[in-house]
Amino acid sequence: MKFAKFKIKGMTCDHCAQTIAKKFSGNEGIITKDIDYNSGTGKFEFDPDKTDKDQIAALINSTGHYRVEREISEEAIVNNTDETKSYKANTLPFEEDLGSASSIPLGGAGDGLFDxxxxxxxxxxxxxxxxxxxxxxxxxxxxxxxxxxxxxxxxxxxxxxxxxxxxxxxxxxxxxxxxxxxxxxxxxxxxxxxxxxxxxxxxxxxxxxxxxxxxxxxxxxxxxxxxxxxxxxxxxxxxxxxxxxxxxxxxxxxTNIPDIKGLNEVNYLTNVSLFDLEEQPKSMIVLGGGYIALEIAQAYHRLGTKVTLLQRSAQVLSKQTTEVAEELTSHLRNEGLEIYTSLNFIEVSENTEKISVVAEHEGGRKVFEAQKILVSTGIKxxxxxxxxxxxxxxxxxxxxxxxxxxxxxxxxxxxxxxxxxxxxxxxxxxxxxxxxxxxxxxTGTENKADYSSLPWVVFTDPQVAGTGLDEAQAKAQNIPFEVSKLELKDVPRAIAANDTRGFIKLIRNIETDKLIGARVVAPEGGELIQQLSMAIKHGGTIKELAESLYPYLTLSEGIKLAAIAFDKDVATLSCCAV
The missing domain is CATH 3.50.50.60 (FAD/NAD(P)-binding domain)
Known part of the structure; x- marks a missing residue:
């Protein structure tokens, strides 16, 4: 075991000392602690395998009101000598590790030293x-x-x-x-x-x-x-x-630049450079089929650029189920966006007029040409x-x-x-x-990141959104599950808007009835996903989703209908789904 004692600035009463002491509550590295506002000191016995002097000092400073002014020498602690004569003036608890920088007090009084x-x-x-x-x-x-x-x-x-x-x-x-x-x-x-x-x-x-x-x-x-x-x-x-x-x-x-022959020799674009071009490309090849590639491809296509999207994998959004990828792909192609998948890229080249991509496609070679090429093949x-x-x-x-x-x-x-x-x-x-x-x-807390209900959105039109598990993930985790898929053609809001592109899919645990995942393909579908994320996070059931009240003629009513569809044919229900 080791000891540390600090002069602490800012304490004016017992409550101040108690506030500092609470910072160490539950800290396994601290064996004993004695915070005394009268002397303005804090004495600690600690396990060096679990904490050290600099972490103790940092925890005191994290209060925002009280700060370690200096450390009192170990000799003063052991011999109980007059602490006012035993300060290591203007030093840090870890001075032996900092060399000459240790003459700067904790709290960053010097330009080179910080908490x-x-x-x-x-x-x-x-x-x-x-x-x-x-x-x-x-x-x-x-x-x-x-x-x-x-x-x-x-x-x-x-x-x-x-x-x-x-x-x-x-x-x-x-x-x-x-x-x-x-x-x-x-x-x-x-x-x-x-x-x-x-x-x-x-x-x-x-x-x-x-x-x-x-x-x-x-x-x-x-x-x-x-x-x-x-x-x-x-x-x-x-x-x-x-x-x-x-x-x-x-x-x-x-952007992760793929290893394709000739690619590094052409003037390719990424999202860093593309968005600053004030002269609109007449035509553009987009390499990649992830969410960034898809969002950019559709946007520039709608603004008038002839866009061809080229993807190595068998589908766009390669980490999603085939059902989701095919639904989105069909709508993008209906707009006139050219999408090619399952490509084996051979070479990229450029002359004064165009950029060419040679790839193997369906057993033969195909050449794609455009004025510009955007590389959007994931990140590193x-x-x-x-x-x-x-x-x-x-x-x-x-x-x-x-x-x-x-x-x-x-x-x-x-x-x-x-x-x-x-x-x-x-x-x-x-x-x-x-x-x-x-x-x-x-601060000594142990906050954790839990992404089991993380919501995400692909901002294409229709949007793709999800939270929790899909079918493949549920199967891999040996969770007994059941799926309800509701086409937007059965959602009154979509019918009234004459826009029935997409679907809402809910996945539940059969044994508990709890929602464990959701996937949405719909215009503004991203606006639905937070509710479903919260349902997963707080253990919401399909029964609760089905019995909740939803404003009529909103897209969110589709969640209610999809929940009901686990047990009923929604086509037989009245307009308000009761």
Whole structure:
């Protein structure tokens, strides 16, 4: 066992001491603790195999009101000497690990030393920074590559959804579901659409990211590439050294460029570069069939670009069931989008007029040509330039940082979150992970990420949405299940709108009647999925879904009908499904 004693600043009463003591409740590494506001000290007996001095100090600082001012020497503790003569003035609990940097007091009074360093500048990073500020932690955010705000606001969610809505407006100006409505067409100023998108991105980057942290007293932001020197030190751009108690790696991901002959020699686009082109491509090949590829392909097709989507797998959305993939594919093809699957890519080349892709298709060779080519073949984590080999941080075979459900890596003071780790890659999961990483690192909590009811949406038209398990996953887990599939042609809202594309599918555990999964293909189907996610999370049953009240002529009524359809033929029900 070991001892640590600290001078603590900010205590004024017994309640203050009790507040600090509560921070250590349930901490297995702490054997005894004695917090005394009269002397302004905290004395700890601890198990060095389960915690250490720097973690104890960090937990005290995480209160936001009380801070470790200095450590009292072990000699003073053992000999009970006058503590006022025995302070290691202006030192950190881990001074032996920091060398000359240890002359800076805990809390980051110097430019090079912080409680917490965040590597990355996206959603996970900003969520972590916000939480760290609330805990009073001195924090450094180091961001390289994309602008602060990361993928979502700069080159992902915000620009893509803006263009999807613009494209939808154009599509509805030229297509009608009603015989009595004759659309007259639309004039598209593509350059203006892109300029408006750029303004939106700049506005949201400022208002939702930079302005949010602009008045933070304990946050410093640095632009540059970080590399680990050791587990407590990073080097930024090869010159500036920073040290911290704890780290969060939140470096995101970039497009995974497939190994196709000639691809690296052509001027290909990714989502990073495509969304800034103000001159509309006349034609474009999209390599890939995941959700990003599909969203972009449909949007640009609707805006007037001739789009050809090429996919190596047997279907688009290769991780989804064939039923879901085929339903969406049929509607996209009905719009005129060219989709080819089961391709074996041979070569990509470019001349002054076009880009060509040669692929094997249905036993023969086929050549696809377009003015531009977009590569959207999945993502890879940004972990290769972090110097992780210097510290022994564990990665999976794809380069993702391995974390547990508390965002902990194999190194006790390093956490990770967002697209660079082995969890679902969504902006909302990244933000959630960034927050709980800080809480677990500095407050002694053990918050966990549970994605068993995670909702997700593909923003095509119709949208594809899901939560929980599909049939294959339920079967793999040996769960006895049953499926109810309701076509939108049986949903009054869809009938009234003359738009019956898609279906609602519910999956239940036969033994418990609990909803365990759902898949939706429908116009604005993403708006249904949160209710189903909450039902799974809280153990809701099919009976409860069937007996709940839903506003008539809303798409959500389809959930009620799909639940009823487990036991009844909905075609025999009255209009209000009772």
């Amino acid at each position: 917490f360093i965040i590597i990355g500048g996206g959603s996970a990073a900003f969520s972590a920074a916000i939480k760290a500020e609330s805990l009073g932690l001195s924090t450094l955010m180091v961001n390289g590559g994309l602008n602060f705000g990361g993928t979502c606001v700069n080159v992902g969610c915000v620009p893509s959804k803006n263009l999807i809505r613009a494209a939808e407006t154009a599509y509805h100006a030229t297509h009608s579901n009603f015989a009595g409505i004759k659309p007259k067409g639309v004039d598209i100023d593509f350059a203006q659409v892109i300029k408006d998108k750029k303004r939106l991105v700049a506005t949201l980057q400022q208002k939702k990211y930079l302005d949010v942290v602009g008045d933070f007293e304990n946050l410093k932001m640095v632009q540059g590439w970080a590399e680990f020197v050791d587990t407590k030190t990073i080097l930024v751009d090869g010159k500036d050294k920073y040290t911290a108690l704890k780290f969060l790696i939140a470096t995101g991901a970039t 984590p940004n972990t290769n330039k972090l110097g992780l080999q210097n510290i022994g941080l564990e990665l999976d075979g794809g380069g993702h940082i391995l974390v547990n459900d508390k965002m902990e890596t194999n190194l006790h003071n390093i956490y990770a979150a967002g697209d660079c780790i082995n969890t679902p890659a969504y902006v909302y999961t990244a933000a959630f992970e960034g927050k709980i990483a800080v809480e677990n690192a500095f």
